[in-house]
Amino acid sequence: MLRAIRARKGTMFLRILAKSLKNRRTRIAIAVLAVLLGASLVSALASVSLDARGKAGKALRSYGANILLVPRSDSLPLGAGKLEVGSMGELIQESQLAALSDDIAPHMAGYVPYLYGVVQVAQQKVVLAGTSFGQVRGVSPWWQVTGRWPSEQAPEALVGSEVAQKLQIKPGSSLPISYNNRVQNLTVAGIVDTGAEEDSQVLVALVRAQELLGKEGSVSIVQVSALTDKQPVAATASQIEKRMPQVQAKVIGQIAQAEAAVLGKVELLLAIVTLLVLLTSALTMVSTMTTTVLERTKEIGLLRALGAGRGRIAQLFMAEAATIGVSGGILGCVLGFFIAQVIGLTVFGSTVSLSPLVFPLSLAVALVVALSASVIPVRRAVNVDPAITLRGE
Amino acid sequence: MTTERGMNAVAQIVRARELTKLYNGKTCALDHVTIGVPPGEWLCIMGPSGSGKTTLLNIISCLDRQTSGALIIDGNDVERFTPAQLTRFRRETVGLVFQQFHLVPYLTALENVMLAQYFHSMADEEEARQALETIGLGARWHHLPSQLSGGEQQRVCIARALINQPKIMLADEPTGNLDKANEDLVLALFRKMHEDGHTIIMVTHDPDVARLADRVVRLDHGRLVEELN
Ligand SMILES: Nc1ncnc2c1ncn2[C@@H]1O[C@H](COP(=O)(O)OP(=O)(O)O)[C@@H](O)[C@H]1O
Numbered sequence: 001m002l003r004a005i006r007a008r009k010g011t012m013f014l015r016i017l018a019k020s021l022k023n024r025r026t027r028i029a030i031a032v033l034a035v036l037l038g039a040s041l042v043s044a045l046a047s048v049s050l051d052a053r054g055k056a057g058k059a060l061r062s063y064g065a066n067i068l069l070v071p072r073s074d075s076l077p078l079g080a081g082k083l084e085v086g087s088m089g090e091l092i093q094e095s096q097l098a099a100l101s102d103d104i105a106p107h108m109a110g111y112v113p114y115l116y117g118v119v120q121v122a123q124q125k126v127v128l129a130g131t132s133f134g135q136v137r138g139v140s141p142w143w144q145v146t147g148r149w150p151s152e153q154a155p156e157a158l159v160g161s162e163v164a165q166k167l168q169i170k171p172g173s174s175l176p177i178s179y180n181n182r183v184q185n186l187t188v189a190g191i192v193d194t195g196a197e198e199d200s201q202v203l204v205a206l207v208r209a210q211e212l213l214g215k216e217g218s219v220s221i222v223q224v225s226a227l228t229d230k231q232p233v234a235a236t237a238s239q240i241e242k243r244m245p246q247v248q249a250k251v252i253g254q255i256a257q258a259e260a261a262v263l264g265k266v267e268l269l270l271a272i273v274t275l276l277v278l279l280t281s282a283l284t285m286v287s288t289m290t291t292t293v294l295e296r297t298k299e300i301g302l303l304r305a306l307g308a309g310r311g312r313i314a315q316l317f318m319a320e321a322a323t324i325g326v327s328g329g330i331l332g333c334v335l336g337f338f339i340a341q342v343i344g345l346t347v348f349g350s351t352v353s354l355s356p357l358v359f360p361l362s363l364a365v366a367l368v369v370a371l372s373a374s375v376i377p378v379r380r381a382v383n384v385d386p387a388i389t390l391r392g393e
Numbered sequence: 394m395t396t397e398r399g400m401n402a403v404a405q406i407v408r409a410r411e412l413t414k415l416y417n418g419k420t421c422a423l424d425h426v427t428i429g430v431p432p433g434e435w436l437c438i439m440g441p442s443g444s445g446k447t448t449l450l451n452i453i454s455c456l457d458r459q460t461s462g463a464l465i466i467d468g469n470d471v472e473r474f475t476p477a478q479l480t481r482f483r484r485e486t487v488g489l490v491f492q493q494f495h496l497v498p499y500l501t502a503l504e505n506v507m508l509a510q511y512f513h514s515m516a517d518e519e520e521a522r523q524a525l526e527t528i529g530l531g532a533r534w535h536h537l538p539s540q541l542s543g544g545e546q547q548r549v550c551i552a553r554a555l556i557n558q559p560k561i562m563l564a565d566e567p568t569g570n571l572d573k574a575n576e577d578l579v580l581a582l583f584r585k586m587h588e589d590g591h592t593i594i595m596v597t598h599d600p601d602v603a604r605l606a607d608r609v610v611r612l613d614h615g616r617l618v619e620e621l622n
């Protein structure tokens with residue numbers, strides 16, 4: 001019964017609200033437009049930030065690792081992965097890598113340790129790389145493996161495509177490897193094609209390489225895939241150096257870096273424009289609501305004279321503001337999505353996908369702008385003197 | 394100078410004692426007005442423009458407060474009410490009819506009547522339709538105020554004022570803006586109201602209208618003078 005009464009009260013309220021909005025549709029439309037523009041920029045900014053930033057990060061990752069950890073030594077001439085393996089006198093102690101799993105972890109997609117050594121396979125010198133296959137698969141999903149990935153436990157190897165071609169190796173072949181007169185028989189689990197130096201290497205589990213090369217507990221380098229959405233790569237690199245004093249962290253992949261820098265500038269610009277437009281939206285909203293209240297002073301007085309309390313008046317005007325906010329927010333989100341596409345295509349050459357966060361975010365911003373801009377005008381409405389009605393002012 | 398006719402006899406629905414209203418601390422719109430209105434009485438207030446008639450109605454309808462003096466309506470000392478209580482008391486106790494009609498321009502005749510129901514308790518479309526039927530505008534329910542003549546608007550206004558069955562009907566020159574034909578229609582509604590036992594306090598300039606009332610008082614510079622008829 002009580003619920004039925006409430007429902008009917010609600011219906012009448014919506015009826016008044018709808019007619020009142022319709023009655024001043026031009027003015028309402030202008031306010032909606034103002035909120036829409038603000039919300040669209042919020043939506044565009046959020047889309048670009050959430051999506052493009054993720055994409056730029058992915059671009060960095062697909063380029064490969066973007067930080068290379070090498071033993072601290074001024075004499076080591078290291079490029080981005082082009083390794084002079086023979087010159088690697090010093091090594092990184094594996095125990096130091098623990099630092100990567102704590103405070104640096106949130107800024108990392110993953111890291112892959114490598115231990116290199118030159119071994120003999122069928123009278124040929126080949127670079128043996130010991131690594132963690134699980135971690136490789138996590139950060140380098142594009143590696144193409146024919147056959148299967150080796151298990152970490154079994155004596156298995158992943159053979160680079162060039163080596164496989166030269167030595168006529170197929171998945172399932174046996175692979176005798178010798179180092180300093182020590183021989184180990186491995187089984188080839190798969191052939192890998194990466195388009196990079198791995199194609200000319202034989203990859204085995206890290207522990208197996210350490211054992212074979214007699215370098216237990218050591219690695220030559222660590223490839224780190226740092227995430228770029230929260231902080232620049234350089235920051236992560238210096239953070240690593242601080243935690244691991246024996247290690248030099250080199251930032252690699254400069255092209256993706258430049259792209260991330262452009263993204264940062266676009267974002268800053270967009271953020272400034274968004275703020276200015278939001279300010280304009282708020283001012284338009286204040287002026288719309290103030291005019292509305294002034295124009296409707298007589299009507300408010302009448303409603304009060306008919307028994308409407310101050311709360312009812314506030315409710316009515318806040319509901320009007322909320323309607324403007326919600327419509328502006330929804331339409332703005334749609335427009336913002338298109339703006340984000342334009343930015344994505346012109347700046348990054350790719351479309352921007354819609355993050356589920358964008359809609360509630362721009363809607364909330366639109367609503368907050370519309371409602372907060374209405375506080376003062378609504379206070380004015382609530383304070384209209386009902387006695388003016390009889391006086392006919 | 395002032396009278397409290399019947400104050401000791403019947404319980405009075407409106408009792409004002411020494412009611413005074415100062416605007417901005419100096420303009421004395423009401424000057425120690427003492428008056429009692431028994432239930433069911435039709436009281437007319439006359440007086441020149443600026444004599445305080447509207448001010449008196451505003452205070453009795455709880456739209457405004459007196460500067461000093463006592464006002465008891467239906468046994469309640471309204472001076473003690475908080476603004477919120479005053480609003481509730483107003484919507485439950487008084488019906489208002491204005492010279493300028495005052496309908497919400499974007500709501501239909503029916504919705505204007507329903508508005509009073511809505512603020513009072515809940516909108517009842519059937520009952521509101523019935524009320525329009527009673528004032529002879531049943532077929533015009535969907536018209537906006539701008540599509541109605543002055544007389545029709547005033548009748549909608551009366552339907553709206555009556556819809557919550559208020560104990561007191563307050564009207565400020567309800568026929569002031571109407572031609573003779575419409576005035577007769579509106580007055581017929583007030584006569585019906587009077588027959589039904591409503592208390593009516595009406596401000597008017599028209600002696601013909603005043604003749605319909607049980608009693609006429611005159612305000613002059615905020616002071617009350619009893620009219621003998
Ligand atoms: N809000 C107000 N502020 C100041 N003076 C007012 C106000 N309302 C009415 N008055 C003054 O109070 C006196 C009585 O006004 P009113 O009650 O409207 O008279 P009436 O209705 O008899 O014409 C007039 O002198 C008028 O100017």
Ligand SMILES: [Mg+2]
Nearest residue numbers: 446447448565
């Ligand atoms: Mg007046």
